[in-house]
Amino acid sequence: MILPGSIRGNLTLKKKLNQLSEAKLKGYNKERLKHSKVLYEASDKILLLGEGNFSFSSALCKMFGNGSNVWATSYDSEDVLKQKYSDDCANHIEFVKGCGGKVFYGIDGTKLEKHRKTFLLAHNNEAKEQEGFVQNSFGSNFRNTNEIFFDKIVINFPHCGLGIKDQRKNILANQKLLSGILKSARSLAHPKTGQLHITIKSGLPYELWRVAALAKEEGHWHQTSCIPFNPNLYPGYEHRRTLGFEAGISSSQNVEIKEKYPKTYVFSLSSNVTSKNTEAAKNNKE
Numbered sequence: 001m002i003l004p005g006s007i008r009g010n011l012t013l014k015k016k017l018n019q020l021s022e023a024k025l026k027g028y029n030k031e032r033l034k035h036s037k038v039l040y041e042a043s044d045k046i047l048l049l050g051e052g053n054f055s056f057s058s059a060l061c062k063m064f065g066n067g068s069n070v071w072a073t074s075y076d077s078e079d080v081l082k083q084k085y086s087d088d089c090a091n092h093i094e095f096v097k098g099c100g101g102k103v104f105y106g107i108d109g110t111k112l113e114k115h116r117k118t119f120l121l122a123h124n125n126e127a128k129e130q131e132g133f134v135q136n137s138f139g140s141n142f143r144n145t146n147e148i149f150f151d152k153i154v155i156n157f158p159h160c161g162l163g164i165k166d167q168r169k170n171i172l173a174n175q176k177l178l179s180g181i182l183k184s185a186r187s188l189a190h191p192k193t194g195q196l197h198i199t200i201k202s203g204l205p206y207e208l209w210r211v212a213a214l215a216k217e218e219g220h221w222h223q224t225s226c227i228p229f230n231p232n233l234y235p236g237y238e239h240r241r242t243l244g245f246e247a248g249i250s251s252s253q254n255v256e257i258k259e260k261y262p263k264t265y266v267f268s269l270s271s272n273v274t275s276k277n278t279e280a281a282k283n284n285k286e
Contacts, residue, residue: 033228044069047154048155049075055238059234068100104119152195156199156239158177167205175214202263203261211265226265
């Protein structure tokens with residue numbers, strides 16, 4: 001685990017932004033968002049971890065026109081989820097399912113291997129339906145697969161949500177969460193196309209989580225980019241905290257995350273990057 005240094009001594013983006021005037025701040029954000037872009041296509045098989053009110057998975061389904069490649073998961077049970085995000089959760093889930101997307105509850109993003117059988121069962125059942133599977137005296141050409149991989153594994157604004165007041169302990173708890181996700185995700189990332197996307201806010205304490213350094217320490221991920229996250233690119237997406245929506249505390253229209261200048265870290269499997277670099281070098285020689 002990477003321990004944070006002196007919190008007081010760190011120069012963070014938050015401190016720098018506090019020194020800017022409101023006009024300059026708006027200009028900075030406008031310039032920053034020029035570099036944001038949608039990172040997903042309908043052809044990508046996407047595994048969404050830690051969905052709160054399922055508005056992001058719903059937004060992707062709307063964008064694609066279908067949800068056949070959208071696999072949305074929640075750490076919470078269905079009952080707990082609907083208590084925490086009762087404002088619009090049920091509608092989003094119904095929409096995702098109606099678009100052909102898959103919804104799972106009780107999925108721990110730090111222990112994805114444990115949930116492989118659940119995903120395989122859903123995958124094989126879907127394949128049977130698509131093949132028009134009919135059991136007859138001659139059997140069937142369909143064969144269950146023992147492999148399932150995703151092109152994009154995504155978690156937006158991960159947070160352990162333990163309410164830890166001690167800053168140092170809070171940072172360590174969230175680093176532990178991120179390290180668990182980094183280690184776990186590679187088991188389901190496609191060997192050739194697999195990516196892991198982690199979106200967090202800028203400023204304190206998020207800068208001290210040191211996401212890129214954790215990925216490097218894990219050893220199997222290579223950071224390929226870091227892109228400003230613009231919620232406006234995903235119409236219908238409404239950010240919610242880990243603890244759910246609380247009147248007077250939570251904000252609507254994504255105000256909370258917009259003010260924190262969020263960014264998406266994009267990681268590819270290191271073996272993937274090495275293979276591409278080797279192939280590129282070979283082509284250059286030819």
